[in-house]
Amino acid sequence: MPHAVTVTLPGQAVAERIRSSLPPAVRDATDGYVVLEPAHAFEAMQFIRDDEQLDGKYLVQLCSVDMITRIDVVYHIASLAQNHIIEVKVPADHEQPEVPSVTPIWVGAKLQEREVYDLMGVVFTGHPELTRLFLWDKFPGHPLRKDFMALPGGQKPGLSQFPKQVPGQTGGEFRPRVPGTGE
Amino acid sequence: MAIKSDLVEVNIGPQHPSTHGVFRMVAIIDGERIVDVKMVVGYLHRSMEKLAEERTYTQNIPFTDRMDYLAAMTGNLGYVLSVEKLAGVEVPERAQYLRTIFAELQRIASHEMATGAFINDCGAWQTPVMWCFRDREKVLDLFEMVCGARITTNYMRIGGVAFDIPDEFLPALDRLINDDLPRRFEELEQLIVGNEIILMRARDVGIVTPELAINASLSGPMIRSAGIAWDIRKADPYCVYDRVNFDIPVGYNGDSYDRMVIRIEEMKQSLRIIRQCMSDLPAGPHKVDVPLALRPPAGEAYSRVESPKGELGFYVVSDGSSAPYRWHVRPPSLINLTVLREMTVGQTIADAIVTLGSIDINVGEVDR
Amino acid sequence: MIGALLAAPTALVTDNWWDIRDLSNLSGAILDLIEDAGGPGWLTYVVGALLGTLGIVSFIGGVAIINIWIERRVVGRMQSRLGPNRVGPFGLLQPVADAIKLMQKEVLQPRVADGLVFTVAPIAFTVPGIALLAVIPWGRNMVLADLDVGIVFLFAMSSLAALAVFIGGYGSNNKYALFGSMRVIAMLVTYEIPIVLSLLGVVMFAGSMNLNQIVLFQADNWLFLIMLQPLAFLIYFLSSSAELNRTPADLAEAESEIAGGYHVEYSGMKFGLYYAAELINAVAVSTIIATVFLGGWWLYKIDEIVPGWMIVIGKIYAVYFVFIWTRGTLPRFRIDQLLAFAWKWMTPMAIINILLVAGEVVLWEETGWSAGLLLPLYIAINGAMTAVLIVAWVRVMAPKFQRYPDRPRMYDGIDVPSLPAPASIGPTAPGAAPARRATV
Numbered sequence: 001m002p003h004a005v006t007v008t009l010p011g012q013a014v015a016e017r018i019r020s021s022l023p024p025a026v027r028d029a030t031d032g033y034v035v036l037e038p039a040h041a042f043e044a045m046q047f048i049r050d051d052e053q054l055d056g057k058y059l060v061q062l063c064s065v066d067m068i069t070r071i072d073v074v075y076h077i078a079s080l081a082q083n084h085i086i087e088v089k090v091p092a093d094h095e096q097p098e099v100p101s102v103t104p105i106w107v108g109a110k111l112q113e114r115e116v117y118d119l120m121g122v123v124f125t126g127h128p129e130l131t132r133l134f135l136w137d138k139f140p141g142h143p144l145r146k147d148f149m150a151l152p153g154g155q156k157p158g159l160s161q162f163p164k165q166v167p168g169q170t171g172g173e174f175r176p177r178v179p180g181t182g183e
Numbered sequence: 184m185a186i187k188s189d190l191v192e193v194n195i196g197p198q199h200p201s202t203h204g205v206f207r208m209v210a211i212i213d214g215e216r217i218v219d220v221k222m223v224v225g226y227l228h229r230s231m232e233k234l235a236e237e238r239t240y241t242q243n244i245p246f247t248d249r250m251d252y253l254a255a256m257t258g259n260l261g262y263v264l265s266v267e268k269l270a271g272v273e274v275p276e277r278a279q280y281l282r283t284i285f286a287e288l289q290r291i292a293s294h295e296m297a298t299g300a301f302i303n304d305c306g307a308w309q310t311p312v313m314w315c316f317r318d319r320e321k322v323l324d325l326f327e328m329v330c331g332a333r334i335t336t337n338y339m340r341i342g343g344v345a346f347d348i349p350d351e352f353l354p355a356l357d358r359l360i361n362d363d364l365p366r367r368f369e370e371l372e373q374l375i376v377g378n379e380i381i382l383m384r385a386r387d388v389g390i391v392t393p394e395l396a397i398n399a400s401l402s403g404p405m406i407r408s409a410g411i412a413w414d415i416r417k418a419d420p421y422c423v424y425d426r427v428n429f430d431i432p433v434g435y436n437g438d439s440y441d442r443m444v445i446r447i448e449e450m451k452q453s454l455r456i457i458r459q460c461m462s463d464l465p466a467g468p469h470k471v472d473v474p475l476a477l478r479p480p481a482g483e484a485y486s487r488v489e490s491p492k493g494e495l496g497f498y499v500v501s502d503g504s505s506a507p508y509r510w511h512v513r514p515p516s517l518i519n520l521t522v523l524r525e526m527t528v529g530q531t532i533a534d535a536i537v538t539l540g541s542i543d544i545n546v547g548e549v550d551r
Numbered sequence: 552m553i554g555a556l557l558a559a560p561t562a563l564v565t566d567n568w569w570d571i572r573d574l575s576n577l578s579g580a581i582l583d584l585i586e587d588a589g590g591p592g593w594l595t596y597v598v599g600a601l602l603g604t605l606g607i608v609s610f611i612g613g614v615a616i617i618n619i620w621i622e623r624r625v626v627g628r629m630q631s632r633l634g635p636n637r638v639g640p641f642g643l644l645q646p647v648a649d650a651i652k653l654m655q656k657e658v659l660q661p662r663v664a665d666g667l668v669f670t671v672a673p674i675a676f677t678v679p680g681i682a683l684l685a686v687i688p689w690g691r692n693m694v695l696a697d698l699d700v701g702i703v704f705l706f707a708m709s710s711l712a713a714l715a716v717f718i719g720g721y722g723s724n725n726k727y728a729l730f731g732s733m734r735v736i737a738m739l740v741t742y743e744i745p746i747v748l749s750l751l752g753v754v755m756f757a758g759s760m761n762l763n764q765i766v767l768f769q770a771d772n773w774l775f776l777i778m779l780q781p782l783a784f785l786i787y788f789l790s791s792s793a794e795l796n797r798t799p800a801d802l803a804e805a806e807s808e809i810a811g812g813y814h815v816e817y818s819g820m821k822f823g824l825y826y827a828a829e830l831i832n833a834v835a836v837s838t839i840i841a842t843v844f845l846g847g848w849w850l851y852k853i854d855e856i857v858p859g860w861m862i863v864i865g866k867i868y869a870v871y872f873v874f875i876w877t878r879g880t881l882p883r884f885r886i887d888q889l890l891a892f893a894w895k896w897m898t899p900m901a902i903i904n905i906l907l908v909a910g911e912v913v914l915w916e917e918t919g920w921s922a923g924l925l926l927p928l929y930i931a932i933n934g935a936m937t938a939v940l941i942v943a944w945v946r947v948m949a950p951k952f953q954r955y956p957d958r959p960r961m962y963d964g965i966d967v968p969s970l971p972a973p974a975s976i977g978p979t980a981p982g983a984a985p986a987r988r989a990t991v
Contacts, residue, residue: 006419061513108400134225313630432959
C-alpha cells in the first residue's frame with residue numbers, strides 16, 4: 001500500500017534495516033539521513049535497491065556538498081511503489097575523493113555522477129565513462145569546491161549591502177564556512 | 184552477406200534548426216542507421232549553483248527563471264518550496280491557490296511549445312507550431328498582466344507570490360480557459376491526434392520500457408508514457424493539488440507518440456485544475472513577510488515539483504547565514520537524456536530527431 | 552477596329568492580328584511580314600521560335616515572382632498568421648525584396664566542391680521546367696512545339712530536373728548535401744514509374760501523345776479527363792509531389808533534419824535560382840495536370856470568348872493552390888515509408904488502372920458504340936473502381952501498428968507496479984532495444 005504523501009523514512013529505521021544485513025556499512029544515522037561507510041557503500045546501495053522493505057528502485061537524485069573537511073555525496077533514493085524516500089550520504093576525502101559508482105545499480109546515476117566529477121572532482125570508481133560533462137577536458141580545477149577561485153580583493157557580489165556584523169554570525173568575506181555553526 | 188561500408192560520424196548540432204537549444208549529438212551512422220550516439224552538453228553552462236552561494240535566498244529566485252526558461256513559474260515554485268521547507272515558512276491560502284493557477288498555466292504554455300516543436304521535428308512545416316504558439320501567446324499575455332514579464336517571470340517569493348492579481352486578471356483567465364483554449368485544444372486534437380503521418384513517424388520510435396524508465400530515474404511524460412502512473416502532484420502534493428480533482432494520462436507503449444498525446448491530455452487536465460482553483464480562490468494576503476536576507480536554520484531540505492519536463496527537485500543546504508551553503512537542482516531534462524543512446528541506437532537519423540523532440544529537453548536546465 | 556470591338560463585346564475569337572485572345576494571330580502576322588519581305592525560310596522558323604520562347608519566358612518570369620508571394624501568403628493564412636505584408640501594399644513587393652537580397656549576397660563556393668558541377672546544377676534544374684512548357688497548348692492554335700510525342704518529352708524534362716538536384720548535392724562535397732542527394736535519387740527512380748503509368752491511361756483514351764490532341768479529345772467529348780480517370784489523377788498528383796520535393800515528400804531539403812539537404816552549400820543567387828526553380832517546376836507540373844486532366848484551354852465554350860491562355864493560367868493556379876494546401880498541412884514522410892508508398896501503393900494501383908482503361912478502350916473500338924453512350928458509363932465505372940480500390944488497399948496494406956489506442960489512459964492517482972530491476976544493467980540495458988517500426 002503506498003503512502004498517500006511521500007514519506008521520508010527516518011534515518012534510524014533505515015540504518016537498522018541496513019545493519020540487519022550489512023552491519024559494517026552504516027557509519028552514522030540522524031533523523032533525516034544515513035551515513036554509509038565508503039568501503040561498503042556499493043553493497044549497501046545494492047541492498048537498498050533489492051530489499052523489499054526499503055525497495056529503493058528509483059534514484060531520485062545524487063549530488064555532492066563540499067564540507068571543508070570532507071566531501072559528501074548525497075543520494076536520495078525513492079520507492080515509487082511504496083512512495084517513500086531515503087536519504088543516504090557517503091563521505092569522501094577532501095583532497096582525493098573516491099566513491100564507488102552506483103551506475104551499475106541505477107542507470108540514472110550515469111550523467112549525474114559525471115556532473116559531480118566535473119564540478120566537484122569526485123572520482124567514481126566503476127563508472128563506465130567518467131569524463132567531464134559541462135566543462136572542457138583541460139579545465140583547471142573543479143569549480144564547485146569552496147576553495148576554487150576567490151574573487152580579487154576578497155570581494156563577493158550580491159551580499160555587500162547587507163551588514164557584515166550580525167550578532168551571532170560573522171559574514172561578508174568569502175571564506176569557507178563550517179556548516180551547522182553559522183561561522 | 185553485408186556490404187562493408189564505412190561508419191560516418193555526423194554532428195547534429197549545436198546549431199541546428201530542430202534541437203531544442205544548443206545541444207550537440209554526435210551520431211555514428213552506417214548508411215542511415217545509427218550505430219552509436221554521444222551527446223555533448225555544456226554549451227549553456229552558467230555555473231548557477233556556484234553563483235547562488237553568494238546571493239541571498241531571494242536573490243536566487245531569478246536564477247530559477249533562467250534554468251528552464253520555458254517553464255519559469257514551476258522553476259520558481261520548486262525553489263521557494265524547498266526554502267520554505269528549510270525555513271519553516273507558512274504560506275497563506277490565497278498564495279497557494281495562486282501558485283497552483285500559475286503553475287498550471289505554465290504547464291499549458293510549456294506543453295504547447297513542446298507539442299509544436301515536436302510536430303515541427305516530424306516535418307509539418309510549422310503550421311502546428313504556429314497554432315500552438317497562438318495559444319501560448321495568450322497565456323504569456325496573462326503572465327505579463329500579473330507580473331510584467333512573459334518568460335522569466337520571477338513571480339514566486341519565499342512565503343507567497345510577488346504581486347496580487349489585478350482586477351482584470353480573473354475575467355481574462357475565465358475567457359481563456361472557458362472559451363478560447365478548449366476550442367483550440369479540440370482543433371489541435373483533430374489535426375494531430377490520430378493523424379496517420381504522425382502515427383507513422385512517431386509510433387514505435389524511441390521506446391522506453393518500464394523497467395528501464397524506473398532504473399534510469401526518468402520522470403514526467405517520459406515515465407508516464409512507459410505505463411507507470413507516477414506524478415509528483417499526486418504522489419507528493421504541494422500547494423493545493425490534494426484538494427483539486429484531476430487525472431494523469433498514462434501511455435501504453437513508451438514511444439514518442441505516447442509522449443505527445445500525454446502532453447496534450449495534460450494540457451486539458453490543467454484547464455480542469457485552473458477552473459477549480461479559480462472558483463475556490465480565497466481572499467487574504469498574497470504573501471507573508473519574510474526578511475529580505477532570510478537566515479534559515481542550519482540544515483538541509485529536498486523538495487520537488489512536477490514541472491512540465493519532469494520531476495524538478497531542489498536540494499538546499501543552509502549553514503545559518505543569508506546565502507545557501509549549497510544549492511543543487513535536480514534537472515529533469517538532463518536525467519531524461521540518460522536513455523538517449525538506448526532509445527536511438529538502431530534507428531535512422533530522422534527518428535533520432537523525432538525522439539529528441541519527444542524527450543522535450545530544455546538546455547538551460549540541462550546545463551544550468 | 553476599336554469601334555468593332557466595343558460594338559460586339561461578346562464576339563467570338565477572330566482572326567484579326569490584334570485579337571490577342573489567340574496569340575497565333577499576332578505571331579502569324581509577324582511571320583507573314585517576314586515571308587512577304589522575302590526573308591529566307593530559316594529566318595521565319597527562327598523568328599517563330601523566338602516569339603514563342605519570348606511568350607513562355609515572360610510568363611515564367613512573371614510566375615516565379617508572383618508565386619513567391621502567393622505561396623508565402625497562402626501558407627501564412629493557413630497557419631493563422633498574415634504572411635508578408637510589409638513590403639509594398641499587401642506585401643506585393645516581397646518577391647522583389649527577396650530577389651534584391653539574394654542578388655547582393657556573396658555567392659560562396661567551397662574550395663573542395665566541383666566548380667563546374669556546382670555552377671551548372673541550378674541552371675540544369677531551372678531549364679527543364681521552362682522547356683517543358685513548350686509542348687503545352689495554350690490555345691487552339693497556340694503551341695510552340697507541336698510534338699507528336701509530347702507526353703514523353705514531359706517525362707524526359709521532369710526527370711532531368713530531378714537529376715539536377717542530385718548533381719547539385721553531389722558536387723557540393725558535403726555530407727549533408729550527399730544525404731539529400733541520395734534520398735532524391737531513390738525517390739526519383741521510384742516515382743517515375745507511377746507517373747508514367749498514370750499518364751499512360753490518359754494517352755490510351757486520347758489515342759495520341761500529342762498534348763493538343765489530348766485537349767481536343769476532352770473538347771470533342773465534352774468532359775475533363777479527371778472525370779474519366781480519377782485514380783490516375785490522384786496517383787499523378789501524389790507522385791509528382793514526390794518528384795517536386797514538396798511536402799509531404801520533401802526529405803531532400805528537410806530543414807529540420809539535415810539542415811537543408813542538397814542546397815546547404817548554396818548561397819546568393821544560385822540558391823535563389825534553386826528556390827525559383829522549385830516554384831517553376833511546381834508550376835510546370837501544375838500545367839501538365841491542368842492540360843491533361845483538366846482540359847487545358849478548353850472550358851465548355853467559354854474559350855471562344857475568354858482567351859484560352861487565361862483559362863489555362865486559371866487552371867494552373869487552381870492546381871497550384873492544392874499543392875500549397877498539402878504543403879501547409881501535412882507532416883513529412885520518412886524515406887523508407889515514402890519508397891514503400893510508391894512501390895506498394897502507387898505502382899500496383901496504376902497498373903490496375905491501365906488494365907481497366909485498356910479494357911474500356913478496346914470495348915469502345917470494337918463495338919463502335921457512340922461516345923455519348925459509353926463515356927458516361929466509363930465515368931461511373933472508373934469513379935466506383937477508384938473508391939473501391941482505395942478502400943480495399945487501405946484495408947489490406949495499411950500499416951498494422953495501431954495495436955494501442957490513440958489516446959492515453961487516465962489515472963486518478965499514482966499506480967506503480969513493483970517491477971524488478973533490469974537483469975543486467977550497464978550503459979546499455981538489454982530489454983530496451985527499440986522495436987522495429989512498421990513500414991507502410
